[in-house]
Amino acid sequence: MKFKKPTTEKIVEVLDHLAQLLELRGENPFKIRAYQRGARALEVLSEPLERLVEEGRLGDVEGIGKAIEEKVTELVTTGHLPYYEELVASFPVTLFELFELQGLGAKKIKILYDVLKVTSIADLEAACKAGKVAELAGFGEKSAANILKAITFYQEHAGLFRIDQIAPLAEQLLADLRAHPDVGQCQVAGSFRRCKEALGDLDLLVSSKKPEAVSQFFVQHPLVQEVIAHGPTKSSVQLEGGVQCDLRVVKPEEFPFALIYFTGSKEHNIRLRNRALERGWSLNEYRYTVEQGAAEPPLIHDESELYASLGLSYIPPELREDRGEIVAAAAGMLPNLLEWTELRGTFHCHTTASDGKSTLREMALAAQELGLDYLGIADHSKSSYQANGLNEARLLQQQEEIKKLNNELAPFRIFAGTECDILKDGALDFSDEVLASLDYVVASVHSSFGLSETAMTDRLIRAIQNPYVTMLGHLTGRRFFSRDPYPVNIPAVIEVAAATGTMIELNASPYRLDMDWRWWSLAKEKGVKCVINPDAHSTQGLQNLKYGCLIARKGWLTKDDVVNTRSLEKVIPLLEAKRKR
């Protein structure tokens, strides 16, 4: 019998789902947490799950014991888990939608299901409107109203936001809080500070001796649309645009502890707590507590000192994902992460020639203003009809314009390129002869997203084997909250990129952030260079570079790993290297 092997992500999903199922059954909460911990452990494995299973080493992973090891092994080797399938079958499948609603957990969902026979969000909405929910024991008018609000919120946003949706709100709130006389230190925390690509909310942390005054100021801020919770030290609001924002106010001496705690990630913090315990200190969000007989910890004034007290060099927030940063920090081996100011130029920008909103000249001047020394223009190629892609004649004409503008703007340099479509079979949209006339080529997929993983992988590999393809554009084609990534074997593509000397783009558009930060360590290890491209469709779009830089940092990249940190003189041979091989 052949079966489709479940991916690690799928298995993580099963474990998380098992935890929900057990919660609904009212199981021992520690058993539930064990499944959740098991899922988290599989998420951050440093080697393939299959290999661990084959070699019988799965049980060595922290958080995986005998029972979960058996279940995961069964899933990996047979593709099935009857224990799970039976549990799933005992509840209607739509019931699990309810876990997505703010303020609803397993206990309440169970009551709604048992008493009102609610099995979906649609059912729940109807029950609330019919007044049935408010009559339930433990519920009331307010609960019913809040559930309706949570349903509306869920339907509108599915609860996630892009980094560019949150950033302006964060900047405004930070500035206003910092200007408040009762605010000492003030910082963004949470996943925004860690530069995650998709954000559920915005977390702010303030130190103050008058927490009530600061909390009051916060909930009355003009950006606040609605107050969800409001206490002296903890408040929760909904901002314009539906973003949930939480504020914590702590005492000045608690600030570094709270900042690390609320920045996360949870897994990172667990590692820190364990290191503290090894020293006889218990670490929480406010302070160290010293166990009897243990040495006194040093006084802590900031995050650096806190890390130092645990024998670690300072870990930048972007790296706090429990992906090896603690070990590296203990060994003093953390990379010197890329700084945004180190970028000297960029590639993959559009102009009015295809689907951009700014002209060639406007783009060049904006790049100069941004402090860049060079700019690559890569308008769409002829097959991208929808984007007004350039044919050979128009491309030639653009090259002439670029030549003229280069004479005028020297020493600033515009590189003539193209964002050449990768056709369905992996062939390119222009002949090698045309490609050879350009300074560089970005190759990207803009059509036939529905191919199988194998076909898509072959397609990309064929494209990057072309000697004129300098860099691979937005590797998975994802667009946050509107288009899923197409299936592609990323390690296989990285392998061929390394072998052919092809750069991989870090598309800095906040809609894409593609290739994903989780893969850059592998690319770096294989010797593939990163190029941070804004995919700008206007002068404003050049600002995307800042997001790209944040994601590069999150991917552990340094100045040396990123091609467009090179000076003009040094970048030219890098663009030519592959075609000269």
Place this chain on the structure above:
DNA sequence: GCCGTTTTCGGCCCGACTGTTTTCAGTCG
């Protein structure tokens, strides 16, 4: 269900806030 230099039983993170209670359960982070 996981874990162990307090080791095979008995812990497992817990503080803050809301809403429905009259002292607390549920949710969240």
